[in-house]
Amino acid sequence: MEEDVELQPAMSTGTGAAPELSAVVVPLLKGVIYRDSAGPLWNALYSLQARVRDYVAVLGLELAMDEAEGYAFLRSRTSLADDPDESPGTKSPRLITRRPLSFHVSLLLALLRKKLAEFDAGGGDTRLVLSRDQIVELVRVFLPTQSNEARLVDQIDAHLTKIVDLGFLRRLKPASGGAGGQASFEVRRILKAFVDAQWLAEFDARLEGYRAHLQTGSGSATDE
Numbered sequence: 001m002e003e004d005v006e007l008q009p010a011m012s013t014g015t016g017a018a019p020e021l022s023a024v025v026v027p028l029l030k031g032v033i034y035r036d037s038a039g040p041l042w043n044a045l046y047s048l049q050a051r052v053r054d055y056v057a058v059l060g061l062e063l064a065m066d067e068a069e070g071y072a073f074l075r076s077r078t079s080l081a082d083d084p085d086e087s088p089g090t091k092s093p094r095l096i097t098r099r100p101l102s103f104h105v106s107l108l109l110a111l112l113r114k115k116l117a118e119f120d121a122g123g124g125d126t127r128l129v130l131s132r133d134q135i136v137e138l139v140r141v142f143l144p145t146q147s148n149e150a151r152l153v154d155q156i157d158a159h160l161t162k163i164v165d166l167g168f169l170r171r172l173k174p175a176s177g178g179a180g181g182q183a184s185f186e187v188r189r190i191l192k193a194f195v196d197a198q199w200l201a202e203f204d205a206r207l208e209g210y211r212a213h214l215q216t217g218s219g220s221a222t223d224e
Contacts, residue, residue: 024048025055028074029062032167032190035070069189104139105159109168113136114203115196116187129172132183135160143205160185168194202210 024045027033035042045052045065053063056074067074101109112130113153115138119151130138143152163169170186 020044021048021051021055024052028052028056028072032071032073044059049112064193066189066193069192071188071190071193073190073193102159102162104155105162107142108135108139108156108159108163109191110203110207111142112163112168112187113191113199116189116191119187128187129184130158130187132160133186135185145177 024041027041028039028045033041033045046067049063049065055075056063060077061074062077063072064075110136115130116128132153136153139156140152161170164171164185168188168191170188172184172186174182174184
């Protein structure tokens with residue numbers, strides 16, 4: 001599994017783009033726009049999305065916008081990102097680069113994606129919130145047995161911090177999460193865009209691969 005990492009936090013749109021278009025494109029170049037936290041910006045993007053698509057296409061990017069889930073972001077155009085006919089010397093430069101995630105982060109993302117699918121199938125609230133203890137239990141069955149519980153939790157905390165940084169989890173304030181000040185996290189729905197339905201359909205087979213990987217005692221990075 002790979003993450004898309006922004007190389008430049010912002011770019012000049014000084015090529016004649018209208019001010020209102022720049023006001024939408026620049027935040028997109030900085031990261032994800034969420035409807036629930038950026039209502040006016042989301043509305044502007046919705047009305048300008050055709051122009052935004054045309055504009056970012058010049059940069060080799062495409063707009064991924066999910067109106068039902070309420071998020072939008074930029075990614076490298078599929079036709080350019082993995083074109084086998086382009087030689088290394090002729091490939092278009094990428095504004096978004098990919099970096100491999102560690103095995104354990106990939107595993108945790110897979111488990112969170114499955115949990116989100118199960119949550120959606122249950123039809124209730126639209127926000128999936130999990131406590132740290134619940135996440136630990138999700139992962140525990142796939143990790144080698146160890147007597148040092150504190151060390152295990154510390155390791156999972158490090159993975160959770162990475163996933164928060166990637167934008168797939170949002171750390172909630174204690175008052176918004178579980179009782180007793182326990183750390184809680186909202187699973188961001190943008191995870192569905194990176195771990196799609198086809199990938200999820202192969203989840204059981206992938207978990208068997210994860211189990212086999214763990215039984216070998218290897219925990220190195222994976223390029224999935």
